[in-house]
Amino acid sequence: xxxxVITNIANLVTNDPSLGDASPLGLIQDAAVVxxxxxxxxxxxxxxAPATDNAFDAAGRAVxxxxxxxxxHLVFAGDRTAExxxxxxxxxxxxxGIRTTVAATRAASxxxxxxxxxxxxxxxxxQGTTTFETKSGYGLTVEDEARALRIAAAHTEEVTxxxxxxxxxxxxxxxxxxxxxVTGDMLTACAPHARWVDVxxxxxxxxxxxxxxxxTAGAAAGLIPRIHANQLSHGPGVQLAVELEAASAxxxxxxxxxxxxxxxxxxxxxxxxxxxxxxxxxxxWPDARRLIDAGATVALSTDCNPGSSYTSSMPFCIALxxxxxxxxxxxxxxxxxxxxxxxxxxxxxxxxxxxxxxxxALLEAPSHVHLAYRPGVPLVSAVWQRGVRAA
Ligand code: NIG
Ligand code: FE
Numbered sequence: 038x039x040x041x042v043i044t045n046i047a048n049l050v051t052n053d054p055s056l057g058d059a060s061p062l063g064l065i066q067d068a069a070v071v072x073x074x075x076x077x078x079x080x081x082x083x084x085x086a087p088a089t090d091n092a093f094d095a096a097g098r099a100v101x102x103x104x105x106x107x108x109x110h111l112v113f114a115g116d117r118t119a120e121x122x123x124x125x126x127x128x129x130x131x132x133x134g135i136r137t138t139v140a141a142t143r144a145a146s147x148x149x150x151x152x153x154x155x156x157x158x159x160x161x162x163x164q165g166t167t168t169f170e171t172k173s174g175y176g177l178t179v180e181d182e183a184r185a186l187r188i189a190a191a192h193t194e195e196v197t198x199x200x201x202x203x204x205x206x207x208x209x210x211x212x213x214x215x216x217x218x219v220t221g222d223m224l225t226a227c228a229p230h231a232r233w234v235d236v237x238x239x240x241x242x243x244x245x246x247x248x249x250x251x252x253t254a255g256a257a258a259g260l261i262p263r264i265h266a267n268q269l270s271h272g273p274g275v276q277l278a279v280e281l282e283a284a285s286a287x288x289x290x291x292x293x294x295x296x297x298x299x300x301x302x303x304x305x306x307x308x309x310x311x312x313x314x315x316x317x318x319x320x321x322w323p324d325a326r327r328l329i330d331a332g333a334t335v336a337l338s339t340d341c342n343p344g345s346s347y348t349s350s351m352p353f354c355i356a357l358x359x360x361x362x363x364x365x366x367x368x369x370x371x372x373x374x375x376x377x378x379x380x381x382x383x384x385x386x387x388x389x390x391x392x393x394x395x396x397x398a399l400l401e402a403p404s405h406v407h408l409a410y411r412p413g414v415p416l417v418s419a420v421w422q423r424g425v426r427a428a
Contacts, residue, residue: 103167103396105377110342115141167396170195174202186230220254238274245273313346326363336376356412
């Protein structure tokens with residue numbers, strides 16, 4: 038296996054305080070990284086880097102861990118331009134728009150769905166994403182949910198069963214029967230293809246009791262819970278996430294003090310914030326400052342989907358988080374890398390330390406701060422994924 042050293046890194050973010058300065062980012066200045074096969078072999082000062090087969094000169098630019106996008110919905114067909122237009126003219130976002138994508142997704146071939154997934158994946162990779170989670174949820178039949186998960190599982194190990202995205206239009210008159218399907222035959226067909234189970238706990242989707250039944254059944258089938266919680270209104274989602282030791286409560290836009298306390302006290306549940314959704318639905322921003330100051334672990338993700346957040350860009354989400362959610366540039370970078378890894382319960386990604394996966398991004402900038410300081414500028418100039426130059 039060949040080794041490569043990346044030298045002359047002005048600022049290296051390791052996310053390991055034992056390797057760099059004592060901050061959570063574990064920053065090293067004038068740094069080098071050695072990649073051996075698909076793993077990081079060494080990080081440290083450039084002048085002390087060991088000899089390797091190949092060398093890459095970072096020429097005074099910054100290197101960060103590849104982004105970990107722990108929340109996306111990429112198995113879909115069609116788009117929702119008309120809905121976006123209406124929203125920008127004043128219409129409110131609601132879960133009802135999901136039906137439009139369900140109809141388009143059911144009508145699409147496997148090949149079309151996979152091609153669409155790959156197109157978005159490539160787009161995300163060019164912007165520095167090296168790990169992504171993605172969900173079903175636009176099929177809502179046993180066959181369509183299982184095929185979405187099969188298609189996703191061919192491209193990521195982080196696959197989430199979201200049969201409980203909304204009540205299927207086929208069951209509009211009998212939501213209880215749809216919950217029975219989601220916790221019964223659909224779960225049996227889907228569990229072998231997924232690692233996680235998710236539910237959209239919200240008015241117009243599933244209430245607290247239904248969400249509990251769905252997540253509990255998923256856990257009994259070997260899936261780990263994560264929840265769309267408190268996105269559009271206050272509700273039971275966050276408390277349920279903490280009670281069930283879900284890996285993540287996602288959105289967290291409308292939180293009571295008790296919700297913030299529960300997340301701050303939890304050793305299991307990360308608060309995943311998705312500012313692309315608030316941007317794209319003109320909603321209030323999640324209060325990242327309040328969560329971080331209380332002691333909660335915060336992740337940042339895109340929520341990339343054709344309805345509420347049609348962006349694949351982690352740098353864009355970082356800029357929003359810093360400008361509008363009161364995160365510092367350091368906090369936002371950590372949340373988009375190490376935070377996402379926590380939300381996926383992974384220790385091999387989101388960090389640049391010996392033994393970790395060689396997933397990293399070179400920025401066309403001297404430090405990670407420029408990701409928020411220069412919003413909208415394509416600053417990711419090279420990406421290595423599992424040690425291979427991927428963009
Ligand atoms: O995370 N909140 C539920 N699901 C998605 C939106 C899906 C859609 O509108 O198509 C979300 O924002
Ligand atoms: Fe989502």
